[in-house]
Amino acid sequence: MVMMFNMEDDMMFTQPCLYKYEEVEQAVNPKRAELSDLLTYDKIIISSSGGKDSTACILYLLDLEIPRDRIIIWHQSIDGYPGEIPFADWPVTEPYVKAFGKAMGIQTEFQWRKNGFLGELMRENRRTNDVQFEYGGNVITLPTRNGKLSTRRKFPAKAVDLRTRWCTAYLKIDVMRRVLNNHPDYQVGKYLVITGERREESANRARYLNVEKHPCSKIAREVTWWRTVIEWSEQEIWDILEKHRIFPHPAYWLGFSRTSCFGCIFSTADQWATMRDIAPERFNARVEMERELRHTIDNKLTLTQLADKGNSILPRGIETGEWVRLALEGDIEPGDIFVDKWVLPAGAFTGGGGPWQDAF
């Protein structure tokens, strides 16, 4: 059931969020904050991509014996309503996040921009699509009423600047911001938002604050933003997954160092070659899209040229076919999340040198 929500417009609140992504390049003037005793927060919201770093944040909270009913997992579905338009994301990501939340006994909710990546990519002389989120078995719609009518029809730029790398701004950050600003359960109180960036991932992330005032704070709602694993090494991340015997997102088994979108704009030539290898129809859809838009994801090369320069990173082994099937069909259940014998996946410690490293 889809409901329109009365408090839909951010401007209805006394202190609207400071971010307007049409205008903002990066987090503006982040304000340092102090972390309180974790048990003093009414709710701890973990923004989870399903990747190893946000998973580590959740496991760390459990190690600290934070009651599970104080924690909620929020996942921003890149392609819009879960499972509706398979375009940018790994098909297994949403089922994985849902299965993980169930296995952990932690409430898990999805939120998205209507029609997701494809809807924003093809935007023509209109405002960006509405934001929607799950609430109590319903889907709540936050209509987009502000902003100019404009045309996108360009892939996100491979840049730090969120005005041109619009995917992160429009499909992740702005979605979460609008949900937090308008969600009926989070209007009054003290909340902690956790994200999983790490300093060693990039020069940009190395500069992030550990704890800052979240831009969705207002007088009645204190929101603190904690990058829980910002100082952690990749080894420490894998260690905590091993300690809890967690089956990592299938992309890692296919040799990917990060669980980003399947066909992230920052994918390396090898990763494009891998996509062409395991999901040629997906790859070809992107190639067609480049032709239709007369715009390439890379500044210099077409996707085909990029993939031609790379080599599939798919590990060779008897289990690879099963990882591919799982990643593309997404039939993962809570019972699959804990494994008896934990093994480091092929994508671990392979992140060096990817072009995305300078961008996030």
Ligand code: SF4
């Ligand atoms: S993972 Fe890549 S393509 Fe997906 S939102 Fe982030 S930068 Fe954009």
